[in-house]
Amino acid sequence: MRTIAALLLFIPGIICALGIKLMRDSVFAEYYPIFLNKGIQFVIGLIFFIGGIAFIGGFVVHRDRKRQKKDTK
Numbered sequence: 001m002r003t004i005a006a007l008l009l010f011i012p013g014i015i016c017a018l019g020i021k022l023m024r025d026s027v028f029a030e031y032y033p034i035f036l037n038k039g040i041q042f043v044i045g046l047i048f049f050i051g052g053i054a055f056i057g058g059f060v061v062h063r064d065r066k067r068q069k070k071d072t073k
Helices: 004-028 038-066
Strands: none
Touching: 004 038
16 A cells, blocks of 8 residues: 555656756756747646645645544634
8 A cells, every 4th residue: 555655656756856857948948849939848847846746735635634633624
């Protein structure tokens, strides 16, 4: 069970890191040909970053509520 949980956190972590890399590359004018311009690359990187952080945060909140470590409001 812990292995599955670790894998579930590993994949969004990789997506989050990819988002940071895409945003960094667009700021330093290194863009990939799949994107039309640097602005689109930055926005997609931001979406990946926010999505990865939101998934990991939601997983932690769900686990804490399940174990009753956090008060529900």
